[in-house]
Amino acid sequence: MAKFRIVGQIIDNKNDRRVSGLRVEAWDKDLMRNDFLDTTTTDGKGKFNIEFDDTDFQDIFLDREPDIFFKVFQDSKLIASTEDSILWNVKNRDTQMTINITQLSPGFNLAEAKAMLGICSELNGQLQPTPPNTVPPLPPVPLPSNWQKIYRSNESILDNVWELWKNTEVTGQYALAFRGTVTTKPSIVEDILAVMIPAKGSIDLKIGDFSYQLAEDARAGVHVGFTLGLATLILDVIDKINDYAAKGATQFFITGHSQGAALATLCRSLLQYTKRVKVKDLTYKTYIFAQPKPGNDYYGYDFDAIASNQGMAFRVTNSCDWVPQVPFTIQLLKDPSAPNPLTELKEKLENLTDDFEQLKQLKDKIEEKLEKLPKYKLKDKILPTLNYTGCGIPITLLGTPGDNPQNPDDFFWQHHTAMYYKLLCETFPDS
Template sequence: MFCFLLLFSGFGFTQSLQPGFQTQEYADALAINFGNYDSVVTSEGRIPAYKWHYRSKVTGLDNRWWMWLSTDGKRGIITIRGTVATTSSWLANVYAVMQPAIGDIKINDSVTFHYQLADRPDAAIHTGWLLSLGSMAGDIEKKIREQYAKGVKEYIITGHSQGGGIAYLLRSYIYYRTKQGALPSDIIYKTYCSAAPKPGNLFYAYDYDYINKGGWAFTVVNAADWVPETPISIQQFSDLNPLNPFVTIKSALSQQRYFVRVYANMVYNKLNKSTRKAAKRYRRYLGDKVGKQVKKKLSQLDGINAISTMNYMRAGTPIVLMPDMEYYTRFPDDPTKGAGIWTHHTFEAYYLLLKKDYGTVTQGHSLLVE
């Protein structure tokens, strides 16, 4: 037996998916998310590793997804479209109250979305992106099964911006559908959520990171980009684990001296009241009021069951792209220049920082042969 290293530089060869952040995988996913894949491959002199296979119809709140297949026919990329310039698409973003991570929502008379996105009852997710996922999930499952019959047993799931937010939920959905026996158990999934906002509460994030443990799900952010800062988080005492001392502080204070008890209760009540009041306003404007507008777009929608939590958290292994002075010279913090408030959210900004922080993205593939 002997070993030698065969090097392939841009021949469209696709290795099996492995855990860990891979620069070329994310670069390809980023370019595909922006519709720049062919031009990027051409400019870098690479033979394409993927070809476009399927584009869905527009559904839900102006949602759409694509499937790309590797040229060797062994891997698929599922990419979710981000926000487009329509009222429906923006409603998906601002419908930011949370739903339980397990439930049923009627999208229309022909689609009732039965979903499980986490394994714990206190997990919750963004309502607008859940509706978006519900409008696409059946079609995505159908295509995965069709390609499985043709030998495709590994997928990269990706999306940029809103697409990244929905990609989180899609990965969770596929995981639990697989556990339920609805999808083949020998398919490998790897997720790159690019410039993604926060998808759900802390307990959803815990579940997401757990089911993707070992380096199978990444969230890639430009540290200057404001989109990953959204939605705004409000942590209430009701969002804490049961044994957190703040949850049981009332009973603990009952053992204290009178003046200590009075003062501590006053402070506790002020803190608790302010966060509860903020969360209530959040639900009123980004729940009740936005929900009425969503209902005009999805007239048959039923089953929305908003819960009180607004404790939005990031999920996935973070890959932080860090701007430097050279970057800010090209992409200034000036809303009157370039792409304005979207300057740090663009393909060019992310791609430049990826190359700066992780080196060339045109490396050849390597294969160890025995």
């Protein structure tokens, strides 16, 4: 009978602290069924000791050398797993190892924000200064060295793309990143379909009905274009979350820039309510940059209740960037919560202004466009509101007004990821 002994230590990467009181389970990875080996608890110095023999893992294939991975629990919650970095064919009877963990903590973290912006820049094709040879130059956005891209989706029917990234230094930590607008007709149409549909319902897609819930409140409305964009990606996103959660993923950043920021926001909402994600105790933290407004105030309230109130969702905005100021917000007398004294003024004001007629004409024009997308059957779902708002804890970067000194026609000068990185560095200088 061969005996094995593993002496390990658990270290929190954020502060290099040895973590005590965590339950550690050792498992042997098998093709058909994983074998439980032993469990223990870390001591005051974050150390643990696990012992087992070959009878604990030998099966019908008569394994002689175990393939070991670990699960780490805080109380009953799984906070780390090494199933995606298995110790294959362990020969040494005495093995020493260190498990590095970083639990996603509430609050804005500059290093996290820079890492997510770097991923967004790579995904948007903007890692280099944008545009090049400007005076003064914009700094290139560095791609974080400890993050590795492990999956890129195909382009959807609306030319949306998302990527999955892995933190190579933190066990079980991943990032979902959504691409911003590209210069194709479907991508631009997604932006300009700026009417709202209910935040809970279904959309008749070509491949079948897409049922979704993005908020609890029946009054919540969301941007129809961004919702369609998410609908074309989300089943793939959830499949990958389930795949990697089964391999030990416990933490997911959700990020995006521009149109990608809107999709990332809606994605965070959907993950709150969907029953398709098999693991229920995953941790999500959202960093969104240059977010166009994704829904109305009731949707915003819901998003803040599920994510912002916990300090786990941040909306980073350049004060000189026009994209976060759209879609235009038009608040009508019926938009505020009832009861209120304003509703009594509605009839009188309608007689004094033609604003309501102009809004009706705008709504009719948008509905004409939607009729050209018959497979989505959206016309009867349109909400009579344009009361758009941003979502997430605001992180404001005070930009310097002005245009691109080399190209006055660059309408996105203040919107580039490189500008956001420059302002992040200036607003939060490293100390």
